[in-house]
Amino acid sequence: MGDFYIYKTFNKYKETLISANAMYLVTDQGVVLFDAPWDKSQFQPLLDSIKSKHKKNVVMYFATHSHDDRSGGLKFYRQKGIKTYTTKLTDQILKNKNENRAEFIISNDTVFKVGKYKFEVYYPGKGHALDNIVVWFDNEKVLYGGCFVKSADAKDLGYLDDADVDEWEESIEKVQTKFKKPKYIIPGHENWTDTESLNHTLKLVQEYKTKKASDNKLNKK
Ligand SMILES: [Zn+2]
Structure with a gap:
């Protein structure tokens, strides 16, 4: 994908090993990270492999x-002198949870x-999380x-503890209209x-809402 690189890192969730995708972009002004490795032991190796592969330093990191x-890499990469960014909403959530925050607010x-x-x-509205951006x-x-x-x-919507499935549908439509x-x-x-992933997400959201609505009906009987 040209100067765009996708990498996977792994972590355990409920005893199963799950992978997470993140991306970095190589520019002539340095490398930009979009999210960080999920696996903390990969924070430094990522910088090292970017350095040896592209002969460039990482200069910015956006947590989505x-x-x-x-957002797990905010402290580490900030300490490395990399400019770290989140939205104000993400920053507030991190602050409330007493977690490490970005240096810059977008x-x-x-x-x-x-x-x-x-x-x-772009902030499309709530979805997987209240503060998710694309x-x-x-x-x-x-x-x-x-x-x-x-x-x-994906077979289902995954982790939903912080999700807003009702609004997610509208948020997806905004992204589809805009981009x-x-x-x-x-x-x-x-x-x-x-690239069917976004349509597929919309379908999963709609199915989830339909099921929830019919479950509610059953409960009322
Ligand atoms: Zn999440």
């Missing part, structure tokens, strides 16, 4: 929501230019979805080669 598989919909690349950091590269038609997007292979014809859509976990 407050969960550990996205307002929800901001366009960044790094080298020859331009990307928009990143859109308009020239390259790359949508970095993070956990807001489920893989086309047309993505060539790549990167979900937070599992297979990322199938």
Whole structure:
């Protein structure tokens, strides 16, 4: 994918090993991380492998929501002198949970230019988490979805403790309206080669809502 690189790291959730996708972008002004390794032991190796592979330093890191598989690297990378970013909403959640926060706060919909690349950091509304954002590269038609997007292979919506499934549907539609014809859509976990992932997420959300509605009806009887 040109200067875009997707890597997977693994961590345990409820005794099963799960992988998480993250992305980095190589520019002539340095490397930009979109989320960090889920596995903390990979924080430094990631910097080392980027350095040896591309002969460049990491200069920025965007965490796409407050969960550990996205924001877990804020302290480490900030200490390394890398500019770290979250939205205000993510920052508030991290602050309330007494977790490490980013150095810089982005307002929800901001366009960044790094080298020859331009990307928009966009808050579509609630979904997988109250604060999930996506990143859109308009020239390259790359949508970095993070956990807001489920893989086309996903069987269900996964971890929902902080989700708002009702609003998720509307949030997906906003992304689909705003960012047309993505060539790549990167979900937070599992297979990322199938661009049906966003439609599939919408379908999973709709099925979940339908099921919940019929469960509620049954309970009322
Ligand atoms: Zn999450």
